[in-house]
Amino acid sequence: MACEDWPVSTELLIWIVVVVAALLAVALVTGVVLSKRRRISLTEPERDKPVKGYQAGAGVTFAKPAEAVRAADPVETDPGPVREAEPEVGPPVEPPVEPETGGKPDVEPVRHPVADRTEVDGQPGVGDDAAVPRDSVKRGFVEVPLPEAASEIEEIEPTAGRLERLRGKLSRSRSTLGQGLLGLLGAGDLDEDSWTDVEDTLLMADLGAAVTDQVVTALRAQIVARGVRSSDDARALLREVLVDALHPEMDRSVHALPHSGKPAVVLVVGVNGVGKTTTTGKLARVLVADGRTVLLGAADTFRAAAAEQLATWGSRVGAETVRGAEGADPASVAFEAVKEGVAAGVDTVLVDTAGRLHTKTGLMDELGKVKRVVEKQAAVDEVLLVLDATTGQNGLTQAWVFAEVVDVTGIVLTKLDGTAKGGIVFQVQRELGVPVKLVGLGEGADHLAPFEPVAFVDALLG
Numbered sequence: 001m002a003c004e005d006w007p008v009s010t011e012l013l014i015w016i017v018v019v020v021a022a023l024l025a026v027a028l029v030t031g032v033v034l035s036k037r038r039r040i041s042l043t044e045p046e047r048d049k050p051v052k053g054y055q056a057g058a059g060v061t062f063a064k065p066a067e068a069v070r071a072a073d074p075v076e077t078d079p080g081p082v083r084e085a086e087p088e089v090g091p092p093v094e095p096p097v098e099p100e101t102g103g104k105p106d107v108e109p110v111r112h113p114v115a116d117r118t119e120v121d122g123q124p125g126v127g128d129d130a131a132v133p134r135d136s137v138k139r140g141f142v143e144v145p146l147p148e149a150a151s152e153i154e155e156i157e158p159t160a161g162r163l164e165r166l167r168g169k170l171s172r173s174r175s176t177l178g179q180g181l182l183g184l185l186g187a188g189d190l191d192e193d194s195w196t197d198v199e200d201t202l203l204m205a206d207l208g209a210a211v212t213d214q215v216v217t218a219l220r221a222q223i224v225a226r227g228v229r230s231s232d233d234a235r236a237l238l239r240e241v242l243v244d245a246l247h248p249e250m251d252r253s254v255h256a257l258p259h260s261g262k263p264a265v266v267l268v269v270g271v272n273g274v275g276k277t278t279t280t281g282k283l284a285r286v287l288v289a290d291g292r293t294v295l296l297g298a299a300d301t302f303r304a305a306a307a308e309q310l311a312t313w314g315s316r317v318g319a320e321t322v323r324g325a326e327g328a329d330p331a332s333v334a335f336e337a338v339k340e341g342v343a344a345g346v347d348t349v350l351v352d353t354a355g356r357l358h359t360k361t362g363l364m365d366e367l368g369k370v371k372r373v374v375e376k377q378a379a380v381d382e383v384l385l386v387l388d389a390t391t392g393q394n395g396l397t398q399a400w401v402f403a404e405v406v407d408v409t410g411i412v413l414t415k416l417d418g419t420a421k422g423g424i425v426f427q428v429q430r431e432l433g434v435p436v437k438l439v440g441l442g443e444g445a446d447h448l449a450p451f452e453p454v455a456f457v458d459a460l461l462g
């Protein structure tokens with residue numbers, strides 16, 4: 001193609017090419033410079049990160065919010081680069097981005113915490129102010145095993161006044177037994193039908209025939225003798241009669257204090273599922289709260305989880321648990337626990353036993369053996385029979401079997417929070433002649449209360 005066909009001369013064409021080339025060169029240089037600037041600005045917030053952390057760590061300066069804002073100025077007053085820097089994985093950042101540094105290797109020294117150190121005058125510093133060599137190896141994330149939560153000793157609610165504090169847990173018994181009786185007695189002169197209703201209310205609440213008879217007889221006699229007229233009078237009388245039926249004079253202390261240079265030994269017995277393990281754990285808490293040292297023996301070897309469960313309870317209050325293999329001889333575990341308790345000089349050894357045997361002979365053999373072997377080490381001071389309050393008459397039958405097998409010295413009535421039949425307390429004591437010493441009022445770790453007749457009756461009457 002001939003040049004003369006073009007409207008411009010060759011010379012002009014050359015000039016145009018030169019100018020375009022020059023423009024391209026300028027654009028390229030500008031691009032490179034801008035790109036470099038962007039990369040540097042990306043590191044600035046990273047450099048600022050320790051400043052942020054420092055500010056937070058020095059929480060004492062928080063009282064001066066104006067200073068805190070000033071300290072954050074490099075970040076706050078330079079929003080452009082900061083905003084660009086935030087999405088570290090965004091397109092402008094070249095991979096790979098190191099998670100612990102968040103930047104590229106060529107800017108590492110700038111972001112090193114040394115930038116925040118105060119030893120700029122060349123003086124050596126200590127602690128946070130100590131110099132960090134710029135070429136020191138940077139630390140990445142290190143897996144540091146945290147202390148097990150279980151090794152932390154929990155705070156334990158004071159044991160005094162627990163029954164008052166947990167009285168709300170007896171609301172089911174209160175609304176049937178307490179309110180029912182108050183409604184009947186407060187209505188004024190009672191006819192025979194009303195007395196029958198009083199009787200039924202007591203029986204329905206599991207007080208049993210003997211205690212019901214005793215309570216109704218006392219109420220009938222006193223209502224006339226005292227000339228009870230108002231509902232307040234009726235309430236006061238009812239309170240007195242019910243407290244009386246609970247035999248407040250019985251010794252309800254748990255014999256769990258060391259003597260003769262040896263720990264007290266407490267056996268916790270009962271059929272499976274009534275709450276033995278839970279009660280043993282709660283009791284350990286009560287003792288620890290009282291300043292006692294406790295060792296637990298997991299002699300319920302029929303259920304592997306029971307030993308695990310008990311060990312968990314123990315670790316929460318810093319008590320050790322001696323356990324055997326699943327299916328091991330419960331007596332040998334109990335023996336070992338007491339032996340270790342004596343050697344360690346603890347105040348109390350609590351032994352959780354198995355109640356899985358349904359034949360009386362088997363139960364007798366096992367519990368008898370546990371007691372015998374334990375007594376080779378130290379005397380058994382307390383045998384606490386755990387009964388589930390929701391099982392009513394069935395619980396009472398179990399109680400009889402255990403009472404024949406071992407010398408039960410105290411009763412723990414569990415799950416009173418889940419029943420309207422709190423009257424079982426009256427009946428159990430009457431039938432066995434053994435005091436209810438503790439009551440379980442919930443699944444919470446501190447839902448075990450010393451049984452106090454007056455507080456119990458007050459909770460029932462509301």
Ligand SMILES: Nc1nc2c(ncn2[C@@H]2O[C@H](COP(=O)(O)OP(=O)(O)OP(=O)(O)O)[C@@H](O)[C@H]2O)c(=O)[nH]1
Pocket residue numbers: 270271272273274275276277278279300303306354355414415416417418439440441442443447
């Ligand atoms: N609501 C309520 N639940 C309770 C109470 N005491 C124990 N429990 C619950 O009853 C269930 C059985 O308790 P455990 O302590 O395992 O019973 P156990 O008698 O040791 O049972 P085995 O180990 O099988 O013999 C658990 O879910 C406990 O949380 C209580 O006072 N109130």
